[in-house]
Amino acid sequence: MRTKIQAVTIACAIAAGTVLFGAPTASAAGYYCDSSGYMADNTPMKRCTSLSNGVLAHWKSYGTGTSTNITTNYSKTGGSTVSVRVGYGLGSSTVYSSYFSIASGQTKGKTWNKTGDYYCSSSTGLLNYSGGTFQTPSAHC
Template identity: 65%
Template sequence: MERCTSLSNGILYNKQSLSGSTTNVFTTYSKTGGSSVSVRLGYTYRGSTHYSSYFSIGSGQTVKKTFTQGASAYCQSMTGVLNYSGGTFQTPSTHC
């Protein structure tokens, strides 16, 4: 239920957990180098990508965004997503 991928200047991480009738989806970006950039985090589920607002992140910082789905989404295939002006990165799929 947890997956991560290494990027040239950081690590993108995705996790899902069940809390009562809610599936919590956590997408985290830890930036390990390079200059500050404006990015947004999100996740893809059933062909749709859901994003946070854009934010700025610099080297040495970590930002975690939390999203929610219904309980039926738990264990289903999801990917964490990082989007910026130069493109998009994804984690491998999380699922049971």
């Protein structure tokens, strides 16, 4: 009986810790973004922009061989369903996804695989809609 009580007590403590410490503050559908445009790990390779209805996040990672994965995601936290597209700016080029609909509570985006080592190159994440474009601060090493 004592073992069973201890197990229940430990399980409750773990559950309470998950509720209290599970998600960072100032997050939108899983993305933390501080007022300086840094994500939870506070590195210059992952940048973000807080918007009135969500967070635009952008980062790069090494792909297979000599390629670079470039990711831009939008986490929508409020407002009505909208049609947007995400993209990135790298050097003199700008690349966008197709338009997609996104509703409050959803996270959508795209990862592009670009041949070459662009991990430390400056790039920005883009969110384009009928009224204009938002962008993240520059992600770089």
